[in-house]
Amino acid sequence: xxxxxxxxxxxxxxxxxxxxxxxxxxxxxxxxxxxCVCGSDLWPYRGVRPTEKPRAIGHEFVGVVEKVxxxxxxxxxxxxxxxxxxxxxxNCPSCRNGVTVACSHRAxxxxxxxxxxxxxxxxxxxxxxxxxxxxxxRVPGVTEPEAALAxxxxxxxxxxxxxxxxxxxxxxxxxxxxxxxxxxxxxxxGVLAARRLGARRIIAMSRHxxxxxxxxxxxxxxxxxxxxxxxxxxxxxxxxxxxxxxVLECVGTKESMDQALxxxxxxxxxxxxxxxxxxxxxxxxxxxxxxxxxxxxxxPARTYIPELLEDVLAGAxxxxxxxxxxxxxxxxxxxxRAMDERRAIKVLLRP
Amino acid sequence: xxxxxxxxxxxxxxxxxxxxxxxxxxxxxxxxxxxCVCGSDLWPYRGVRPTEKPRAIGHEFVGVVEKVxxxxxxxxxxxxxxxxxxxxxxNCPSCRNGVTVACSHRAxxxxxxxxxxxxxxxxxxxxxxxxxxxxxxRVPGVTEPEAALAxxxxxxxxxxxxxxxxxxxxxxxxxxxxxxxxxxxxxxxGVLAARRLGARRIIAMSRHxxxxxxxxxxxxxxxxxxxxxxxxxxxxxxxxxxxxxxVLECVGTKESMDQALxxxxxxxxxxxxxxxxxxxxxxxxxxxxxxxxxxxxxxPARTYIPELLEDVLAGAxxxxxxxxxxxxxxxxxxxxRAMDERRAIKVLLRP
Numbered sequence: 001x002x003x004x005x006x007x008x009x010x011x012x013x014x015x016x017x018x019x020x021x022x023x024x025x026x027x028x029x030x031x032x033x034x035x036c037v038c039g040s041d042l043w044p045y046r047g048v049r050p051t052e053k054p055r056a057i058g059h060e061f062v063g064v065v066e067k068v069x070x071x072x073x074x075x076x077x078x079x080x081x082x083x084x085x086x087x088x089x090x091n092c093p094s095c096r097n098g099v100t101v102a103c104s105h106r107a108x109x110x111x112x113x114x115x116x117x118x119x120x121x122x123x124x125x126x127x128x129x130x131x132x133x134x135x136x137x138r139v140p141g142v143t144e145p146e147a148a149l150a151x152x153x154x155x156x157x158x159x160x161x162x163x164x165x166x167x168x169x170x171x172x173x174x175x176x177x178x179x180x181x182x183x184x185x186x187x188x189x190g191v192l193a194a195r196r197l198g199a200r201r202i203i204a205m206s207r208h209x210x211x212x213x214x215x216x217x218x219x220x221x222x223x224x225x226x227x228x229x230x231x232x233x234x235x236x237x238x239x240x241x242x243x244x245x246x247v248l249e250c251v252g253t254k255e256s257m258d259q260a261l262x263x264x265x266x267x268x269x270x271x272x273x274x275x276x277x278x279x280x281x282x283x284x285x286x287x288x289x290x291x292x293x294x295x296x297x298x299x300p301a302r303t304y305i306p307e308l309l310e311d312v313l314a315g316a317x318x319x320x321x322x323x324x325x326x327x328x329x330x331x332x333x334x335x336x337r338a339m340d341e342r343r344a345i346k347v348l349l350r351p
Numbered sequence: 352x353x354x355x356x357x358x359x360x361x362x363x364x365x366x367x368x369x370x371x372x373x374x375x376x377x378x379x380x381x382x383x384x385x386x387c388v389c390g391s392d393l394w395p396y397r398g399v400r401p402t403e404k405p406r407a408i409g410h411e412f413v414g415v416v417e418k419v420x421x422x423x424x425x426x427x428x429x430x431x432x433x434x435x436x437x438x439x440x441x442n443c444p445s446c447r448n449g450v451t452v453a454c455s456h457r458a459x460x461x462x463x464x465x466x467x468x469x470x471x472x473x474x475x476x477x478x479x480x481x482x483x484x485x486x487x488x489r490v491p492g493v494t495e496p497e498a499a500l501a502x503x504x505x506x507x508x509x510x511x512x513x514x515x516x517x518x519x520x521x522x523x524x525x526x527x528x529x530x531x532x533x534x535x536x537x538x539x540x541g542v543l544a545a546r547r548l549g550a551r552r553i554i555a556m557s558r559h560x561x562x563x564x565x566x567x568x569x570x571x572x573x574x575x576x577x578x579x580x581x582x583x584x585x586x587x588x589x590x591x592x593x594x595x596x597x598v599l600e601c602v603g604t605k606e607s608m609d610q611a612l613x614x615x616x617x618x619x620x621x622x623x624x625x626x627x628x629x630x631x632x633x634x635x636x637x638x639x640x641x642x643x644x645x646x647x648x649x650x651p652a653r654t655y656i657p658e659l660l661e662d663v664l665a666g667a668x669x670x671x672x673x674x675x676x677x678x679x680x681x682x683x684x685x686x687x688r689a690m691d692e693r694r695a696i697k698v699l700l701r702p
Contacts (some may be wrong), residue, residue: 042688093593094617099642102617169644242444257635264438266445266453276639284608288627291450293520293646299640300618 002351003124004332007054009047009282012333017056020128023117025071028132030081032063034154035123035349036323037335039184040275045336058123058349059085059109060157062150063137064143066126074133080143081136082309083129084301085158087119089270090134100302105131121159123332125351136310137305139313151320151348152312155189156305159346160319162273163189163250164308165299167197169271170246174198175319177239179263180220182250183211185346186273188218190248192319195219196311203235203244205259211345214321225324227255232262249296252276264292272296353702355683356474358405358587362399368407371479374468376422379483381432383414385505386700387644387674388686389436390535391626396687409474410436410460411508413501415494416487417477425484431488433660434480435652436460436509438470441485456482472509474683476702477680488656490664502671502699503663506540507656510697511670513624514540514601515659516650518548521597522624525549528590530614531571533601534562536673536697537624539569541599546570546676547668554586554595556610562696565672578606583613595619600647603627603649615643623647674699 003017005331013021022029035058037320043049044057065079075081088095088103095103107113110121113130120127131291137156139145145153152160163186172178172194180190183206194202195218204215212223224234236243249256252274261283264270273296282294311317325344327335338344354368355504373380386409394400395408416430425431426465439446439454446454458464461472464481471478480486490496496504503511514537523529531541534557545553546569554573555566563574575585583653587594594616600607603625612634624647633645662668676695678686680702689695 097616097618099616099618101640107371119661158533264449267448267449267450269646272635272639276635282635282638284623284627287645288623288648290453291646291648291651292646294633294638295620295644295646297642300642 001125002329003056003121004058004329005054006044006051006057006312008051010045012045014330014332014338017124019028020120020126022067022069023128024115024130026131026133027069028065028072028075028129028136029067030063030083030127030129031066032061032122032125032127032351034150035061035329035351036154037339037347037349039156039186042334042340043275045340051161056110056121056124058121060154061122061127061160062154062157066130075136075138078143080139080145081134082139082153082156083122083127084161084305087130087135088302089131095134097302098303100300101298123329123349127331133320134300137302137309139309148318148320150316151323153321153324154348156301156308156312158301158308159185159322160189160192160308161301161304162186162299164304166190166248166250166271166273166296167193169295170248171269172197172199174248175200176245177201178248179203179205179235179244179258180244180250181205181250181260181263182274183208183215184250187248187250188322188345189215189319190250191215191220192218192317194246195249196317197247201239203238205231210324214345217321227259229262231259235263246271250274261286261292264290266290269293269295273299322346326350352476353474353680355409355680356405357395357402357408359402361396363396363687365681365683368475371471371477373418373420374479375466376420376479377482377484378420379416379423379480379487380418381414381427381434381478381480382417383412383473383476383478383702384410385501385700386680387505388690388698388700390508390537392687393691394626396691407461407472407475408666409472410506411510412473412478413505413508419483423483426487426489429494431490431496433490433504433507433656434478434487435512435656438464438481438486439653440482446485449651449654451651452649465683466573474680474700476680486653488653488660490660495509499671502674503669505699506670506673507659507663508651509652510536510673511540511659512545512652512655513537513650515544515655517541517599517601517624517647518544519624520646521599522620523548523550523597526551527596528552529597529599530554530556530586530595531599531601532556532607532611532614533625535601538599538601539565539673539696540670541601542566542571542669543569543670545597545599547662550597552590554589556582561675565696568672578610580613582610586614597622601625612637612643615639615641620644620646624650649668673697677701
């Protein structure tokens with residue numbers, strides 16, 4: 001089969017790999033119908049995180065179950081499924097606590113499962129999914145979703161679940177004012193999630209016309225293009241002299257965290273989901289004095305998918321709109337370039 | 352009048368000061384009937400925080416209103432009142448948001464109000480209280496509380512409100528397992544607050560028999576004397592293989608924060624109230640990977656007092672038990688020594 005492999009900074013190739021086989025009775029084999037490139041895939045692509053040796057890449061995909069192992073009870077071949085961005089069992093204490101990203105049996109796409117078997121990455125034609133009952137979410141009543149629906153379902157793998165995690169962590173909800181730092185796909189999904197949770201006022205910080213437009217479509221009531229102290233001043237002005245109740249940090253750099261802290265009112269809540277990259281530790285003195293609470297981290301997508309899925313199937317949210325470009329899997333190198341150069345918000349890859 | 356003045360590390364004196372007068376129509380004059388020494392008073396006493404010049408000290412007191420300015424509407428002379436550890440107006444956005452410690456008109460005891468008038472500190476015979484309606488809480492139906500009640504009322508000034516803030520910030524509540532790091536007066540009040548909020552299991556980390564006993568009296572179900580990795584292992588063992596849902600950090604050092612993080616389960620909540628002293632910034636990588644939320648900071652005592660007061664007056668909680676020593680104000684130097692040397696948990700000073 002064909003799969004995307006990263007060899008080093010800027011070096012993305014599409015290569016031949018063995019078609020996966022079931023290895024364990026708890027496995028499922030999924031034929032990928034859509035995958036995509038994550039903002040966090042750009043860290044190794046840009047060399048910000050090292051690539052020790054060539055490895056298959058991609059952790060977001062949807063597809064059709066081809067085969068299941070004997071111990072799989074909730075899935076059957078032909079089911080259309082969403083894969084969250086990590087493998088989780090569904091039974092350990094962390095899974096039962098809803099923190100599936102801390103599953104005791106956790107495995108990463110493109111890594112190994114707990115038994116040492118290779119797990120395919122998401123940007124490829126097929127994936128062996130360990131702990132399939134715990135990991136995959138079946139989409140009820142759908143076998144071949146049309147393109148727009150498939151795109152929205154694919155966002156539940158990571159980007160929409162992550163935007164939702166930022167919004168939940170920042171306590172976005174009725175009566176709350178919200179600022180979203182970061183106009184990437186996660187930030188835009190954060191806007192959508194904040195609106196879905198009922199936030200009163202949603203300020204998207206963005207300097208790009210196309211992203212501003214999508215932010216407005218997703219529910220942003222205001223756009224702030226300024227940054228730093230100017231940006232915070234603008235937020236305060238828009239909110240009648242007070243900073244925001246809820247701030248979503250959706251980038252993961254020192255600058256974005258600073259921006260988020262500057263925009264949070266005393267006693268406010270900061271939800272962060274940007275993978276910390278070169279970012280500083282959190283300044284406890286600032287948090288202490290302003291009584292700012294900080295929550296977030298890696299989104300437990302598996303936990304959130306059922307609730308978000310319901311709204312996607314009902315058409316209440318259309319997070320698939322974050323995909324502004326679609327390419328065949330073979331064009332993955334160009335997909336990475338387009339996202340790296342910010343010519344695309346998020347690229348959907350079709351194997 | 353007599354008041355406690357810090358001159359430098361280890362140098363506490365009781366000196367003569369002018370008896371305060373009303374300066375503004377929003378002021379009240381309070382005759383202090385009980386004050387106390389805070390763990391945070393030990394930072395300048397130990398030289399961890401500098402003392403530039405001699406200054407009156409103390410930010411926890413209760414007493415009787417002697418006089419009020421013309422603009423004070425909720426208080427009258429003869430009222431018994433609790434003073435939270437900062438002055439707040441009650442009307443600005445932060446006060447309305449319940450974050451009184453970030454009040455726009457905030458002033459500190461022993462500092463100056465926003466008009467540049469001196470504000471007496473709490474360890475003295477009398478205090479001019481600015482913004483009295485916003486700041487003070489009248490104790491209904493009480494004019495001369497007996498000693499035990501007065502001690503419990505005094506804890507609402509800071510220590511019990513702060514323990515409560517730690518518990519609330521850590522989401523202690525029904526069904527939750529709780530670890531309290533720090534067996535000082537704040538940590539012990541954190542135990543009491545966690546029990547009051549309905550926590551299922553409360554583990555106090557303490558190595559001192561007297562503090563362990565009080566922790567048990569306040570509702571601790573278990574005591575862990577071990578620290579570091581051993582302490583966390585013990586917690587995990589007591590909780591059946593999982594770390595705690597809620598952890599209260601009640602010290603403010605690098606070590607105590609590390610301990611707190613080690614004891615928090617993935618997806619758990621850490622509430623911190625220890626004044627950060629030499630502590631590090633929060634390690635965002637750990638928080639991100641474990642999905643730990645962090646909240647707390649300076650307790651909005653003014654916001655919490657009414658609800659806690661009700662339980663104190665009903666006898667449902669007796670936080671005054673944290674005072675294991677009582678001395679006349681004149682013995683303040685010995686009070687500081689006793690707390691510094693950990694011979695006393697918390698000393699009540701009677702002017």
